Amino acid sequence: MTTTVSAAGLSLRYGSTRALDAVSLRLSEGVTGLLGPNGAGKTTLLKVLATAQPADSGTFTVLDHDPSTTGGRQEVRRVLGYLPQTPGFHPDFTAFEFVDYVAILKELTDREGRHREVRRVLAEVDLSDVRGKRIKKLSGGMRQRVALAAALVGDPGFLVLDEPTVGLDPEQRMRFRELIARAGEGRTVLLSTHQTEDVAMLCNQVVVMAGGIVRFEGTPAELTARAAGRVWSSAERDPGAMAGWRTGLGVFRNVGDPPAGAELVEPTLEDGYLITLDGMVAEVTA
Amino acid sequence: MTWHVAEDDVRAYARGELAPPVLWSADTHIAKCADCRALLASVTDPVALDAGWERLDAELDAPKRGLVESLLVRIGVADHTARLLAATPVLRRSWLGAVVALLVMTVFVTNSLKHAESPSLFLGLAPLLPLAGVALSYGPKFDPTYEMTVVSPLHGFRLLMIRTVAVLVAGLGLNGLATLAMPDYGLRALAWLLPALALTTTGLALTPRLGPVLAPSLVGGGWVAFLLVAHNLHGGTLAPFTPAGQGVAAVVVALTGGLLYLVRDRFDTRSAHPWGAA
Numbered sequence: 287m288t289t290t291v292s293a294a295g296l297s298l299r300y301g302s303t304r305a306l307d308a309v310s311l312r313l314s315e316g317v318t319g320l321l322g323p324n325g326a327g328k329t330t331l332l333k334v335l336a337t338a339q340p341a342d343s344g345t346f347t348v349l350d351h352d353p354s355t356t357g358g359r360q361e362v363r364r365v366l367g368y369l370p371q372t373p374g375f376h377p378d379f380t381a382f383e384f385v386d387y388v389a390i391l392k393e394l395t396d397r398e399g400r401h402r403e404v405r406r407v408l409a410e411v412d413l414s415d416v417r418g419k420r421i422k423k424l425s426g427g428m429r430q431r432v433a434l435a436a437a438l439v440g441d442p443g444f445l446v447l448d449e450p451t452v453g454l455d456p457e458q459r460m461r462f463r464e465l466i467a468r469a470g471e472g473r474t475v476l477l478s479t480h481q482t483e484d485v486a487m488l489c490n491q492v493v494v495m496a497g498g499i500v501r502f503e504g505t506p507a508e509l510t511a512r513a514a515g516r517v518w519s520s521a522e523r524d525p526g527a528m529a530g531w532r533t534g535l536g537v538f539r540n541v542g543d544p545p546a547g548a549e550l551v552e553p554t555l556e557d558g559y560l561i562t563l564d565g566m567v568a569e570v571t572a
Numbered sequence: 573m574t575w576h577v578a579e580d581d582v583r584a585y586a587r588g589e590l591a592p593p594v595l596w597s598a599d600t601h602i603a604k605c606a607d608c609r610a611l612l613a614s615v616t617d618p619v620a621l622d623a624g625w626e627r628l629d630a631e632l633d634a635p636k637r638g639l640v641e642s643l644l645v646r647i648g649v650a651d652h653t654a655r656l657l658a659a660t661p662v663l664r665r666s667w668l669g670a671v672v673a674l675l676v677m678t679v680f681v682t683n684s685l686k687h688a689e690s691p692s693l694f695l696g697l698a699p700l701l702p703l704a705g706v707a708l709s710y711g712p713k714f715d716p717t718y719e720m721t722v723v724s725p726l727h728g729f730r731l732l733m734i735r736t737v738a739v740l741v742a743g744l745g746l747n748g749l750a751t752l753a754m755p756d757y758g759l760r761a762l763a764w765l766l767p768a769l770a771l772t773t774t775g776l777a778l779t780p781r782l783g784p785v786l787a788p789s790l791v792g793g794g795w796v797a798f799l800l801v802a803h804n805l806h807g808g809t810l811a812p813f814t815p816a817g818q819g820v821a822a823v824v825v826a827l828t829g830g831l832l833y834l835v836r837d838r839f840d841t842r843s844a845h846p847w848g849a850a
Binding site: 359363368370374377 | 652717723726
């Protein structure tokens with residue numbers, strides 16, 4: 287697969303906090319999930335790749351554009367769609383007005399063409415019917431779709447989505463996943479999330495971060511395979527397990543190094559994620 | 573139907589070239605006559621027809637402009653620039669209303685102190701309003717869409733300047749109106765103008781280093797402190813409002829304007845400062 291976005295040695299500190307530590311990765315077309323616990327550096331990495339924040343060191347390119355110069359940064363921004371973690375809105379704007387505003391920021395100045403593009407992206411996120419409604423009157427899920435529509439303006443080749451499914455109810459989350467899957471056709475999408483279900487359902491690639499470091503880069507199947515032979519069930523929580531929890535069936539699911547004779551079970555992506563983070567969560571939250 | 577629109581006229585109608593009053597007759601007739609409508613459809617270029625429908629659709633979809641936006645478009649500001657300005661927080665009625673109320677009170681108090689040599693209270697306050705207006709029009713604390721704005725290809729400095737000019741026009745305009753309400757002081761009542769520009773450009777030039785909150789706060793605080801010191805040292809007309817003070821303000825405008833131009837690229841990314849410089 288052709289690499290569309292690549293980063294090498296990205297580092298960034300906030301005072302004494304190491305937010306990114308020599309992060310290198312390569313993205314290609316399709317949806318790549320960025321998994322990690324709170325404080326892992328996911329949002330910082332997205333901000334750097336979206337050119338919202340400069341890194342202290344390291345380089346990256348987006349669709350062959352190098353953002354290290356003012357002109358290059360401009361070019362990156364022309365091919366970028368960005369949905370921040372908490373997208374802000376002008377609450378008195380309607381959905382149409384807001385997306386129209388973002389379209390102007392994306393240099394679509396011709397009124398007719400711009401309005402055509404606004405209608406297209408609002409239709410793409412199934413919001414045509416409420417385009418005239420004020421944003422403050424829309425539900426949380428609809429607002430999130432308005433923000434996605436704004437990110438899709440101009441048909442960007444690189445879409446950066448920072449935890450877009452947080453705070454949505456299960457139905458809205460499913461709907462949003464469909465939209466992301468659609469958006470991932472023919473473009474590179476980097477989706478930050480702490481929900482392994484998002485990755486399992488949407489992504490062809492996954493990156494796991496913790497403590498500002500990339501801990502894993504590969505396919506979801508490869509991440510799942512990391513837990514092969516390291517997940518077992520038991521009637522009681524196994525004290526030797528790295529993590530264990532009671533499932534809906536009443537038995538405990540344990541992840542870690544199984545004792546002899548343990549009843550091994552099929553691993554999931556979540557198990558692979560936990561194995562990858564083994565010892566890292568404490569490090570991150572310390 | 574006893575008559576039909578001539579074919580040449582139907583063709584001209586389709587091209588949008590039929591002039592009144594024949595146009596009015598054709599409009600009325602075509603609406604009622606199926607034969608003429610059929611003829612119109614046959615002579616109309618389908619691509620142009622689709623484009624026409626699309627234009628109509630776009631027109632129906634186009635958002636209604638608010639007061640500020642309509643006003644801007646009416647005075648010749650481009651449609652897209654007017655929309656950018658409509659999203660400027662301090663161009664909302666609530667902010668402008670608060671500024672007007674403050675100015676009215678200040679002018680009232682100043683006019684009550686007829687014995688004063690110069691309207692010092694007004695002259696001291698008026699430069700702070702544009703400074704505050706510009707500070708509140710941009711940055712992560714005040715622009716809810718700041719994060720989307722900063723990664724847009726529209727250069728951050730250009731957006732800042734568009735908003736600054738609009739806020740300055742509004743702010744200086746209101747100050748100017750307030751000045752007219754103090755005719756007894758003559759041109760002395762205009763001595764706020766250069767300090768207002770000096771404070772605004774200084775605040776903006778310091779923003780990349782100090783952030784969009786600290787920079788204007790320090791500049792505003794420094795201005796007030798300077799006025800208090802000047803007042804204690806010398807009664808009557810305060811130093812910034814004397815001819816020499818006005819000259820100094822003009823020099824500050826030129827210097828900080830130049831500095832602002834030099835640091836323009838710093839408005840293009842969010843700084844790593846924890847308070848998030850513009």
